[in-house]
Amino acid sequence: MFYHRKDQLLFPVSVSNPDPHFAVLLMEQLAGQNGEVAAGLQYVLQGLKCKDPEVKDLLLDIGMEELNHMEMLIQAINLLSEGQVSTETSEEYALQLLGGGGAIWLNSVGTPFCGSYVDTVGDLVADLQSNIAAEFRAKAVYERLHRQATDPKIKEMLEFLISREEAHAAMFRRALEKLMQREEGIRSDFADTQYAQQYYNFSQP
Amino acid sequence: MFYHRKDQLLFPVSVSNPDPHFAVLLMEQLAGQNGEVAAGLQYVLQGLKCKDPEVKDLLLDIGMEELNHMEMLIQAINLLSEGQVSTETSEEYALQLLGGGGAIWLNSVGTPFCGSYVDTVGDLVADLQSNIAAEFRAKAVYERLHRQATDPKIKEMLEFLISREEAHAAMFRRALEKLMQREEGIRSDFADTQYAQQYYNFSQP
Amino acid sequence: MFYHRKDQLLFPVSVSNPDPHFAVLLMEQLAGQNGEVAAGLQYVLQGLKCKDPEVKDLLLDIGMEELNHMEMLIQAINLLSEGQVSTETSEEYALQLLGGGGAIWLNSVGTPFCGSYVDTVGDLVADLQSNIAAEFRAKAVYERLHRQATDPKIKEMLEFLISREEAHAAMFRRALEKLMQREEGIRSDFADTQYAQQYYNFSQP
Amino acid sequence: MFYHRKDQLLFPVSVSNPDPHFAVLLMEQLAGQNGEVAAGLQYVLQGLKCKDPEVKDLLLDIGMEELNHMEMLIQAINLLSEGQVSTETSEEYALQLLGGGGAIWLNSVGTPFCGSYVDTVGDLVADLQSNIAAEFRAKAVYERLHRQATDPKIKEMLEFLISREEAHAAMFRRALEKLMQREEGIRSDFADTQYAQQYYNFSQP
């Protein structure tokens, strides 16, 4: 069962000045392909299905943390955009037109969040691989946001988020390695046919 | 901040027999246009932005409850589909091919969840109207699922969900009525022009 | 059966100067989530199915009026954008690249119109609730456009449209109230179970 | 300006028996990629922008006729599906779950109508080519529906629609030929460079 505490936030979020331009960029990690909603829905879904108690625990803890990152980003986007009417890009207008000056479920170029951002096939080994990849992509996008951020408070928040995505990748990696030793699931018959040993050279020279 | 308890479920979920056909139908309310993810993301987003403490509280409480309904549906879909390979419809296959026999973020006809299912414009009066409408639509779909359900345990779960959507609609209604008395926001200038009094008859006779 | 008169427009549309920037913003209400195509397709579909003659008439009249608003917006967008090559935002380019300087079926951030913008479940009470909510959202977006408009002719057009959305909301409200008195459909069993009386407090304090 | 007559239908629509299975197939031509909404929105948009009075007239007449086909299909789908709860395919359920037993804006496999089904670039020659192609595709799909139809009343309706798409293709073809003689627009510099005369052989033998 899910609960919420209104008086807590995983990491303090504040901004020096409103900046609807940067608010739009942050929406990429709120509702984009490598964003927090996608990650949260991916891990929670996997966690609720998972039968391995240790991995289930990991998936649900990290899934919940991504929802807590989501809350931080919504807070940041609201602070950066509210009360501001920016006209620089169409997406900034959209924050006004559609969101009334607050976060909405669009990415940084105005595409709505899509359920197919979630990469999961219900096989634990494949899913952990997908999770590691998702964390690496999220980290890469956060690092680019960090490079473009100028507000020290936003930079600090992004540093926290980058560190956490790193931590998640490392945790998923350890869980995957444990699982691989047990030789279960998709892993068990890996590389056991003649075709699996071949290399086809289709792009020359 | 969001928390989760693995040992609690808002309402007990069990099934008499696996039934991947009905599992697919339930996915409509998990990830469809009037489903629980859409409702949860709608109310949580509104709640985190809302400045009226009473309405904020209402939005976050109901938003969290929708996520708890989501958890119930994932549990039900997993129980109904796991270990079963059904071939009746393409969507049942999809539960196997894509979900490995568990819930995925598709609706009952295989369309991925979409961020534009969320109806919100950041104006409290308009948003509460949208929430009431969302609850009525959800109730209508749940009632149709209830009519087609044969498993008494699933029927009981659906009755609970129908009652709760009714309750939410009533709560949103009361909050809206309070707000309307204060004549704020979108409501304040309602019906004050000549054009607002006209009726155009475009479809005859 | 549908007819069209080339020599009539519901409300006169003209512009003081071309303004491709504002043209893009108007596309939100042409082809966006709360726009005129969505509203027109929603009410016409409901109207053609509706068996209550009075409500059917209302749905088709308002549905046709939304198509007439659509025609006004296409006219306005064409006047604002044609002959202009603007480079301020990607969406303005798109009006050139894709539309050749005229309206296209994209919203203000370049997302194509989507059939799931239409909220309808084929239950008259739920559908009227959805229609009222759609009118409130449309009004909210038009009011924001009005605040950003500088051309007095465009402002006048937007005032007309705002008034009409208000009028529609009021008409749908009256139709809903009549229907609710008859205790039919989704309404009839409202709030009649133990669960419907409970309040769950998931977000504290 | 658009008008509607409730007492008229372009061609009489009736069905021998309910058949929700065929209703779903017809939805392909209501809201699918080559369906009537796509065609109607394509031609009306082009017509409202077109400055050549003769072509404008043609585009708006045919655009309106596609909306009248749309009305016929909605009528047919409602008659075929209402009062029936079919369980054969997920899409038939969807007509119940989502549409309450009536037409909805999905195609035959449950994908919502999409604005990018409309092929238009605001160049009259290119647009007429796109319109001819759209009519050919629509005719092809209607012919396949006709082959699978068993109800003589539905077959008759489909024959009418097939004939009309043929007629539209021929009308657009004649308009295009007239335009091509005037050597305007995209056509004027056709095939005038060295590269335009070459043939590249990339797939051998």
Next chain:
Amino acid sequence: MFYHRKDQLLFPVSVSNPDPHFAVLLMEQLAGQNGEVAAGLQYVLQGLKCKDPEVKDLLLDIGMEELNHMEMLIQAINLLSEGQVSTETSEEYALQLLGGGGAIWLNSVGTPFCGSYVDTVGDLVADLQSNIAAEFRAKAVYERLHRQATDPKIKEMLEFLISREEAHAAMFRRALEKLMQREEGIRSDFADTQYAQQYYNFSQP
């Protein structure tokens, strides 16, 4: 079977200066509705199914050429955007945030490539019509890009592409004319009913 040569490019691609703004515009023809991926996937799919050896050859040759155009555009977009952090539009940021400064599968306004951009119904006459229309639309968009381009090297590349789309249209036209003489497929029963001869006047005066 598909092959690739790393040391060849259909036409030399270079740029005078980085220009992430124009890079975004070019993405319209990479991954947009009338772009090269859409064209390549359309013709290759048709070609692999086609049983007429001459038309099959044509479809596969042109399909492969569109993939070679795709390669040119990726090269151009990478050269125009890499090493640059532009902040003018949200879409330019997206090239950085999502693509790390290189091409991605989005169009010029940030919408992901969509399989329904491909217009094909598996009837050779209808498909060739769709292909001609696709070439005309692609040519129209390339001509607009050409008008906005300032870099002479990019202009030259666009001139090549415009010429090739013209050439493709002419080739598809000749193939269609041959096929039409044989009176097969969708063409054979064209315009043979009373309804096919009528003109409905729905838009007056």
Next chain:
Amino acid sequence: MFYHRKDQLLFPVSVSNPDPHFAVLLMEQLAGQNGEVAAGLQYVLQGLKCKDPEVKDLLLDIGMEELNHMEMLIQAINLLSEGQVSTETSEEYALQLLGGGGAIWLNSVGTPFCGSYVDTVGDLVADLQSNIAAEFRAKAVYERLHRQATDPKIKEMLEFLISREEAHAAMFRRALEKLMQREEGIRSDFADTQYAQQYYNFSQP
């Protein structure tokens, strides 16, 4: 530059009997989220941008091989579906209605291919992680198709494809390990902050 050989296929494809039902399932791996078009477009895009000659070679070779798998699947789907009119599921009809009895760019539940299936952020380490994950997911789906296949010729084709996805995963893994030793890119600052060492326990007990 891309070439094609009509007289070659990476692996011989034949079917014992038409089976439009299985044809639809195979479409999941043609145009679905973990399918061959997604993989081909992902690796080719990465390869054309990559500056490391060894990894570039790997990406383009495997990218081309995925396109060759795509060709095999199109061939298989065409053989399984052509000449057959199946009525079991809506998606089988769609193969007829939309594809005329051949492959189309939809997945097994009728959703069009989407550019956001491609997971790439333009960082080599993150991209190789995404590629490994993509291969694991593809392998998982192919194994499920293999379990449901009854035609020995199709089973053999699927075994080949499973082996190849395994091989690709192993090759990407080796390339990633090499890269990680060089401590470049996203990898270099991994796990170096206090936050990266913490574990948050959000789901209890």
